[in-house]
Amino acid sequence: MRISKVFNAILLSGLCAVAINASAQEIPTLQNGVLTIGSDLTWAPFDYYDKNVPAGFDAELMAKISKGLGLTPRIDDTRFANLVIGLSGKKFDVVASALYITPARAKQIDYVPYLKTGGSLMTLKGSEFRPETVNDLCGKKVASLKGAAWVPTLTKLSSEHCTPSGKGAIGVQEYESSPMAAQALLSKAADVQFEDAAVAQMLIKQTKGRLEITSKTIIEPVVIGLGVEKGNTVLAAALTEQLDRLKQNGEYQAMLTAYNLQEPTKDDIAAAYSGK
Structure with missing residues (x-):
């Protein structure tokens, strides 16, 4: 009976690993198995270095999202004014850097809204x-x-x-x-x-x-979004799915509380895209 339980546990673990790997393989990234993230690490508390290690809300969030996708996160420290350019130039898979949603930027990149400030x-x-x-x-x-x-x-x-x-x-x-x-x-x-x-x-x-x-x-008040290349619907959907997972298990709300931030409403998001 004990052997059966152990075998089932191993089988379940193996199936989970296969599922994660399959999910990771389906997501188009610049480097296989890696999620390359553009962030300006001079903007605490959202993005900064803590003893030479990327830290802040975005680093924590992307670590959780990357884990759920079965990918290894790699943060490239890039000045804010060059983030959208870098995304369009295929230097990053995603921008996670307290990037405000504006109508002008929405013409250049796609967003996954996740914060309000x-x-x-x-x-x-x-x-x-x-x-x-x-x-x-x-x-x-x-x-x-x-x-x-x-x-x-x-x-x-x-x-x-x-x-x-x-x-x-x-x-x-x-x-x-x-x-x-x-x-x-x-x-x-x-x-x-x-x-x-x-x-x-x-x-x-x-x-x-x-x-x-x-x-x-x-x-x-503004809405912040993760930025992805225009038309990259597969990655945007994967990020949205992982964000929803973190909301459902309570990790997202715990992070909002710790950083004194808010979740945007549907009306907030609509206003951000319209510029009103």
Whole structure:
């Protein structure tokens, strides 16, 4: 009886392994058995290095997803502005780097939505300038991550509102990483930093309270998605299936709680794609 149980356990294990391997073989990846992931590892708490090892929400999530697919995850550290270009150029299978869903990007790549966040305005601690909304940024120098989704919003606001009303243009200063944008703020090369809300909280801790968030609510809530090459429906479906699995077993919600993030609703996702 015991031998029968052991044999059944071995048989079941073998069948599972075969199923995983078959699933992995069906998924088109750049390297056999490997899921190559593009991430900008300068954006804590989403993506960063911890003792030279990729860490953060995206690294944890992709490790779980890759395991479910029977693939080995490999994260390529790439600056944010080059992620979409790299995906289109077949340098990665997927981008997992807190990539906001925008109508413009949706024309270039396909998405698997998985998070909701938003922006915050941050200044030097004790600064007399305490902006609460984007309308307070007229005539100011704003530090930002290069290629961030809110840059076009600030440019439009500047040309359509700030300049015509005589309040002065918004000087958007784009940097290769969020820490570099924060350094510009710390050195007073910028008046304010427009940053993702979760990242802003992390930067405040890293600078030991030298910075503070002045906006009262999340600015322009946004949906984040995993990026895949346009038309790669097989990989997108596989990622979606694994994400659903993590939601069902509770691992996804546990991660959201740990990182103080939210799951996007269907309405949130629809609004992200439409730009409304």
